[in-house]
Amino acid sequence: MEHNREFEIDGNSNPIQISRLALDIGGSLIKLVYFSRNSGDDEDPPKDKVGVSNGVNGRLHFAKFETAKINDCLEFISANKLFLGGECDSGFQHQENCTNDRRFIKATGGGAYKFSELFKEKLDISLEKEDEMDCLVIGANFLLKAANQEAFTYLNGQKEFVQIDHNDLYPYLLVNIGSGVSMIKVDGDGKYERVSGTSVGGGTFWGLGKLLTKCQSFDELLELSHQGNNRAIDTLVGDIYGGMDYSKVGLSSTTIASSFGKAISDNKELEDYKPEDISRSLLRMISNNIGQISYLNALRFGLKRIFFGGFFIRGHSYTMDTIAVAVHFWSKGEAKAMFLRHEGFLGALGAFMSYESPSLDNLVVNQMVPLPVNASLVTDTNFDTLKGDLNGTESIRCSIYRA
Ligand SMILES: Nc1ncnc2c1ncn2[C@@H]1O[C@H](COP(=O)(O)OP(=O)(O)OP(=O)(O)O)[C@@H](O)[C@H]1O
Numbered sequence: 001m002e003h004n005r006e007f008e009i010d011g012n013s014n015p016i017q018i019s020r021l022a023l024d025i026g027g028s029l030i031k032l033v034y035f036s037r038n039s040g041d042d043e044d045p046p047k048d049k050v051g052v053s054n055g056v057n058g059r060l061h062f063a064k065f066e067t068a069k070i071n072d073c074l075e076f077i078s079a080n081k082l083f084l085g086g087e088c089d090s091g092f093q094h095q096e097n098c099t100n101d102r103r104f105i106k107a108t109g110g111g112a113y114k115f116s117e118l119f120k121e122k123l124d125i126s127l128e129k130e131d132e133m134d135c136l137v138i139g140a141n142f143l144l145k146a147a148n149q150e151a152f153t154y155l156n157g158q159k160e161f162v163q164i165d166h167n168d169l170y171p172y173l174l175v176n177i178g179s180g181v182s183m184i185k186v187d188g189d190g191k192y193e194r195v196s197g198t199s200v201g202g203g204t205f206w207g208l209g210k211l212l213t214k215c216q217s218f219d220e221l222l223e224l225s226h227q228g229n230n231r232a233i234d235t236l237v238g239d240i241y242g243g244m245d246y247s248k249v250g251l252s253s254t255t256i257a258s259s260f261g262k263a264i265s266d267n268k269e270l271e272d273y274k275p276e277d278i279s280r281s282l283l284r285m286i287s288n289n290i291g292q293i294s295y296l297n298a299l300r301f302g303l304k305r306i307f308f309g310g311f312f313i314r315g316h317s318y319t320m321d322t323i324a325v326a327v328h329f330w331s332k333g334e335a336k337a338m339f340l341r342h343e344g345f346l347g348a349l350g351a352f353m354s355y356e357s358p359s360l361d362n363l364v365v366n367q368m369v370p371l372p373v374n375a376s377l378v379t380d381t382n383f384d385t386l387k388g389d390l391n392g393t394e395s396i397r398c399s400i401y402r403a
């Protein structure tokens with residue numbers, strides 16, 4: 001059990017009980033959300049109106065694995081017995097008492113179809129499939145309503161949390177930047193339409209970046225972009241206009257006129273460019289493009305708020321800044337780009353929320369209190385297969401109760 005502190009025997013020697021695991025198996029990453037109930041007496045369980053205990057306290061945990069390393073994920077689930085919850089879990093029973101022998105976990109994303117057999121074969125688990133878009137919307141609505149300090153704006157390096165008025169949440173545009181990008185107009189709980197998408201997304205950044213820079217990991221590529229200068233490769237308006245702005249149409253000399261445009265005229269080979277400059281140009285090109293398409297879709301439907309999720313963003317300042325500037329620029333300040341702390345976990349959370357336990361009519365997760373320790377979504381760490389990377393240490397205190 002040394003892989004993940006959350007599974008250690010606690011101070012009272014009570015094993016922490018894991019119940020309810022959900023997966024989002026995407027083109028690039030597998031996201032896991034699971035609930036561990038508190039081991040004992042540290043907090044009173046939730047009570048109903050007449051004071052009868054009707055729930056359990058615990059923590060929501062988040063972890064992720066590269067889809068290409070799905071065997072690490074299977075090993076993680078197996079080693080930590082994450083599947084013991086599932087249907088057996090009522091949220092109230094001890095797992096030892098569970099007599100149900102059918103094991104299933106909720107799963108969404110394309111991989112829920114692609115890897116269904118693998119889960120059956122290796123873990124004897126059935127994946128109960130939930131629609132990817134349904135899950136994204138459920139996850140986003142849930143976070144926007146239930147979580148403290150979930151949505152924030154990012155402008156000029158400043159992060160500002162946005163207070164969401166539950167009565168004035170809809171409509172909004174949800175832009176999920178995964179391997180590809182989905183744009184979803186959300187009108188309410190379960191009311192949405194996928195209005196657009198683009199194949200130029202996170203997979204494009206990582207895929208092209210890998211080819212062009214020889215980086216071995218996404219983190220390395222992202223890290224490189226910090227030190228790069230996109231002007232080394234991008235053609236700016238000033239490069240075309242002899243250093244001047246093209247002010248008649250509102251283009252300053254520093255605006256990118258053509259991403260990677262200098263590669264044509266420079267007469268250089270790939271090796272002559274610094275990998276950090278390539279990474280920066282690529283990140284800027286893709287973020288800009290997504291910001292612009294998002295704004296155009298918001299405009300189509302008169303939406304003022306655009307929430308961006310997906311693991312491409314990765315809490316990365318330059319990515320968020322570029323997207324926010326693009327939305328601000330194209331909308332002339334009318335539309336607002338907002339980001340979500342749990343960016344990449346929307347789908348997995350949606351799958352998690354879709355459990356219908358026979359003994360729980362309505363599942364409600366409340367008391368979302370981000371933990372001050374280990375709760376940062378912006379600390380970049382290297383991928384650790386058994387812990388999941390970055391958000392593997394993230395957990396949120398919450399309660400599950402019968403509504
Ligand atoms: N450790 C990582 N390894 C690979 N890609 C990463 C990593 N961290 C962030 N990314 C970025 O996140 C993207 C995947 O995001 P996300 O997990 O939200 O989508 P997905 O579910 O895999 O994709 P899709 O929904 O299109 O199937 C990658 O394409 C890459 O740009």
Ligand SMILES: CC(C)(CO)[C@@H](O)C(=O)NCCC(=O)O
Binds near residue numbers: 026198199
């Ligand atoms: C195919 C999905 C939905 C899989 O998550 C995603 O990668 C995506 O939205 N791609 C963009 C496809 C398009 O609309 O062009």
